[in-house]
Amino acid sequence: MGTLSEAYKDVPMRLKHVIPLDFESTKVVPESHIWPETENFPLSDHILPSDDNEKSKSWIPVIDLMAPNVVELIGHACETWGVFQLTNHGIPSSLIHDVEFQARRLFSLPTKQKLKVLRSAGGATGYGAARMAQFLTKYLWHEGFTIAGSPVEHASVLWPHDHKTFCDVMENYQKMMKSLAHQLLLLMLKWLEVSEDELNWKLSMSQDALQLNSFPACPDPKSTIGLAPHTDSMLMTVLHQSHEGLQIFRDGIGWVTVSPIEGALVVNLGNLMDILSNGKFPSIQHRVFVNQIRHRISVAYFCFPPTDSQVAPFAKSECPIYSSLTVKEFLQIRAKHMEDALSVIRIK
Numbered sequence: 001m002g003t004l005s006e007a008y009k010d011v012p013m014r015l016k017h018v019i020p021l022d023f024e025s026t027k028v029v030p031e032s033h034i035w036p037e038t039e040n041f042p043l044s045d046h047i048l049p050s051d052d053n054e055k056s057k058s059w060i061p062v063i064d065l066m067a068p069n070v071v072e073l074i075g076h077a078c079e080t081w082g083v084f085q086l087t088n089h090g091i092p093s094s095l096i097h098d099v100e101f102q103a104r105r106l107f108s109l110p111t112k113q114k115l116k117v118l119r120s121a122g123g124a125t126g127y128g129a130a131r132m133a134q135f136l137t138k139y140l141w142h143e144g145f146t147i148a149g150s151p152v153e154h155a156s157v158l159w160p161h162d163h164k165t166f167c168d169v170m171e172n173y174q175k176m177m178k179s180l181a182h183q184l185l186l187l188m189l190k191w192l193e194v195s196e197d198e199l200n201w202k203l204s205m206s207q208d209a210l211q212l213n214s215f216p217a218c219p220d221p222k223s224t225i226g227l228a229p230h231t232d233s234m235l236m237t238v239l240h241q242s243h244e245g246l247q248i249f250r251d252g253i254g255w256v257t258v259s260p261i262e263g264a265l266v267v268n269l270g271n272l273m274d275i276l277s278n279g280k281f282p283s284i285q286h287r288v289f290v291n292q293i294r295h296r297i298s299v300a301y302f303c304f305p306p307t308d309s310q311v312a313p314f315a316k317s318e319c320p321i322y323s324s325l326t327v328k329e330f331l332q333i334r335a336k337h338m339e340d341a342l343s344v345i346r347i348k
């Protein structure tokens with residue numbers, strides 16, 4: 001079974017794009033991180049005033065996983081929004097709290113220490129800037145740590161005598177997230193009237209990655225951005241956000257803030273789900289703004305089929321709009337074309 005690292009090793013990033021800013025010693029936003037004014041900037045113009053923000057809470061669907069009509073609720077949210085907030089998901093709030101605490105512990109380490117586990121140019125795991133950084137002319141107010149498989153190797157470098165708690169918490173979270181992601185995928189398949197047997201891979205063989213995101217408090221949050229607009233590449237992302245910052249793009253409305261709801265997780269669809277569903281479940285564009293006071297943390301769980309398996313629009317799609325390819329081939333196209341990857345494989 002192919003791994004994420006194998007998929008990325010042939011499409012390395014430039015090392016200068018992997019190294020995040022030394023936020024520890026930065027007191028003013030450097031020129032390299034100041035974004036020019038464009039239709040997307042300054043970000044503050046697009047942050048809804050608090051009244052609208054209140055309203056926007058009821059725009060993005062909030063779905064109770066235990067609701068009797070959960071299939072319709074999820075199916076409808078995926079078709080119309082590509083994102084929803086999920087309550088009653090069964091992940092203990094104490095575990096989510098522990099994951100956030102361990103993420104903060106990691107990002108609070110001295111820069112020198114974090115750089116000991118810097119992701120290699122062609123690597124998939126470790127500390128570093130987001131992969132999207134290599135496509136941007138300006139840098140992001142963000143640092144990340146990616147776990148795919150066991151975190152032990154990197155954690156034991158960060159904390160030579162005390163990595164067990166970090167690893168236990170992350171492994172436990174990954175296990176619970178996997179089971180939640182499978183439940184969600186089955187509900188989505190049900191709505192699409194596709195049986196699990198019609199997948200080219202067994203759900204039990206799905207792969208995953210956990211991305212710890214850190215957005216340090218920023219001296220001038222209006223001049224920069226945490227994560228620039230992007231879609232996620234995998235099937236779906238299940239996200240915990242510690243504070244406000246995530247926005248999704250909605251045609252006809254613009255950027256809508258996804259206000260954190262206590263105990264809820266944000267679920268958004270990625271490119272691979274877009275392909276499988278033949279565009280019926282579109283991947284959603286989103287971005288992250290930063291703030292002056294808080295060090296924002298988010299934890300994103302990405303779920304995807306084995307990288308050597310074939311993905312294509314489900315057989316029942318009358319007029320497939322995407323060509324068939326392996327997950328690895330798609331990730332390599334993404335690594336070269338980023339947001340244009342779906343148009344590269346579009347046939348209609």
Ligand SMILES: C=C1C[C@]23C[C@@]1(O)CC[C@H]2[C@@]12CCC[C@@](C)(C(=O)O1)[C@H]2[C@@H]3C(=O)O
Nearest residue numbers: 130131132146209211230231232233234302
């Ligand atoms: C599993 C993954 C998805 C991701 C690339 C990665 O290998 C680990 C980091 C993920 C992330 C997080 C920030 C946005 C994003 C586009 C990026 O540059 O790195 C996503 C990647 C993705 O969805 O392709």
Ligand SMILES: O=C(O)CCC(=O)C(=O)O
Nearest residue numbers: 211213241246288298300
């Ligand atoms: O921090 C967030 O709210 C979103 C993070 C994100 O978009 C990602 O990890 O892909």
Ligand SMILES: [Fe+2]
Nearest residue numbers: 230231232286
């Ligand atoms: Fe994302």
